[in-house]
Amino acid sequence: MAPSSDPEAFRRAYEACEQFARAHYENFPVASSLLPASMRPHIAAVYAFARIGDDIADEGMDASPIRRGRLARWQQRLHDAVATAPTPSETDAEDTLIVCALAHSMRERSLPLQLFDDLMSAFAQDIETTRYASWSDLFDYCRRSANPVGRLVLRIAGYDNAALDRSSDALCTALQLTNFWQDFGRDWAHGRLYVPAEVSAAHGADERDLRGGPLTPAWVQAIGECARITGARFDDGRSVCNGVAGRLRFELRATWLGGRRVLDRVVSRGAGLAVDRPRLGRADLAILLWQTLRWDSAV
Numbered sequence: 001m002a003p004s005s006d007p008e009a010f011r012r013a014y015e016a017c018e019q020f021a022r023a024h025y026e027n028f029p030v031a032s033s034l035l036p037a038s039m040r041p042h043i044a045a046v047y048a049f050a051r052i053g054d055d056i057a058d059e060g061m062d063a064s065p066i067r068r069g070r071l072a073r074w075q076q077r078l079h080d081a082v083a084t085a086p087t088p089s090e091t092d093a094e095d096t097l098i099v100c101a102l103a104h105s106m107r108e109r110s111l112p113l114q115l116f117d118d119l120m121s122a123f124a125q126d127i128e129t130t131r132y133a134s135w136s137d138l139f140d141y142c143r144r145s146a147n148p149v150g151r152l153v154l155r156i157a158g159y160d161n162a163a164l165d166r167s168s169d170a171l172c173t174a175l176q177l178t179n180f181w182q183d184f185g186r187d188w189a190h191g192r193l194y195v196p197a198e199v200s201a202a203h204g205a206d207e208r209d210l211r212g213g214p215l216t217p218a219w220v221q222a223i224g225e226c227a228r229i230t231g232a233r234f235d236d237g238r239s240v241c242n243g244v245a246g247r248l249r250f251e252l253r254a255t256w257l258g259g260r261r262v263l264d265r266v267v268s269r270g271a272g273l274a275v276d277r278p279r280l281g282r283a284d285l286a287i288l289l290w291q292t293l294r295w296d297s298a299v
Contacts, residue, residue: 006087013088013101014041017048020094024051034251042105042156048098049078050119050149057123064127071127075120082106082113109156115148133197135229139173146176150240157248164243171237171252175259177230181223181266185274195222214271227267234260241295254292261288 021044035043056071077095081103088100105111122145132138150168154160180187180194187194188210195205203225205218215223234256241252258280265278280288 009088009090010101010104012090013092013097013104014045016094016097017041017044017101020044020048020051020098024048034247034254036157036247039153039156039248041101042109043153045098045101045105046111046149046152046156049102049116052095052098053120053123054126057126067127068124071120071124075117078102078116079113105156109158110160111152111155115152118144118148130192131197132194135196135198138177138194138196142173142176143169146172153248154240154244157244159244161243164240167237167240167243169237170233170235171240171256171259174230174233174237174263175255177226177233178259178263178266181226181230181273182262182278184223184266186277188274195226199225210274213274215274216271219274220270223273224267227263230263231260234263250292253295254288257288257291258284 018041053071053074056067056074059067062070077099081099085103085107086100088097092100106113122141125141125144129141132141147169150172151165154164154168177194184195193207193210199205200207200219200222203218203222205216205222209216209219238256241249241256244252261280261284262278265280266273269276269278
C-alpha cells in the first residue's frame with residue numbers, strides 16, 4: 001500500500017474492508033492466498049463496495065424505487081469520495097471506511113470510476129430485469145456486471161493493456177454465464193431466467209415446462225447451446241491467464257480451470273439441472289491444482 005497523509009487511518013479503513021470481505025466472501029478472489037499481499041487490500045475494497053451495492057439491489061423486502069434510490073445514493077457516495085479524497089477517522093462507520101478505502105485505492109492504482117458506474121448500472125438492472133431476449137442483451141449485462149471485475153484486478157496488478165482487457169472480458173463473461181447455467185434451478189425458483197429467449201425459442205423450450213422435475217429435452221438442448229457459447233468465451237479468455245506474471249498468473253489459471261470444470265458439470269447434469277446444482281468438491285481441488293501447475297498440457 002502506497003504511503004498517504006495518514007497511513008494508520010487508511011490501514012484501519014482497509015482492515016474494515018478485509019473483515020467485511022471475509023464475512024461476505026462468495027466468488028470474488030478477496031482472500032485467495034495466491035494473490036500478492038500488495039493487491040489484497042485494494043481487492044478487498046473493491047469487493048466490499050460492490051458487495052454492498054449488490055446486496056441493496058437484491059433486498060427484496062424493499063420496493064423497487066426504494067432500492068434504486070439507495071443504490072444511487074451508494075454510487076454518489078463514491079463519486080463524492082473520489083472528488084474530495086477524505087481521510088477516514090476512528091469514529092467512521094463501516095460503510096464510510098469502505099468508501100474512503102476504495103477512493104484511496106482508485107487514486108493509488110488509477111482505477112477508472114466508469115468501471116464502478118458500470119457495476120452499479122448492472123445492479124440497478126437486476127432490480128427490474130428477470131428475462132433477456134437475446135445474446136446481445138445478456139452480453140451487455142455481463143459487460144457491466146462481470147467484466148469490470150477483471151479489469152479492476154488487472155489495474156490493481158499494474159496492467160493496462162487492451163489485449164489483456166479483451167481476454168479478461170471474455171473470461172469474466174464466461175464465468176458469469178457459467179454461474180447462470182449452474183444456478184438455473186435456483187434462479188428459476190426466484191423468478192429469473194437467463195437463457196436468452198432467442199435460444200429457448202429456437203429449441204422449442206417453453207417456460208411452462210419449468211414447473212418442477214427434470215428438464216425437458218428442449219430445455220436440455222437450449223442449455224447445451226448456452227454452454228457451447230460459454231465455452232467459446234472461455235477459449236477467448238485463456239490468453240489473459242498467460243499474459244500476466246507472478247501469483248496472479250496462477251490465480252487466473254485456477255479460476256479459468258475451475259470455471260471450465262463447472263461448465264462441464266452443467267452439461268453432464270443434463271435434465272437434472274433443474275433440481276441439482278452442479279458444484280466442485282474436494283476431489284476436484286487436487287485435480288485443479290495439478291492442472292494449474294501443468295497448465296500448458298492440462299487443456
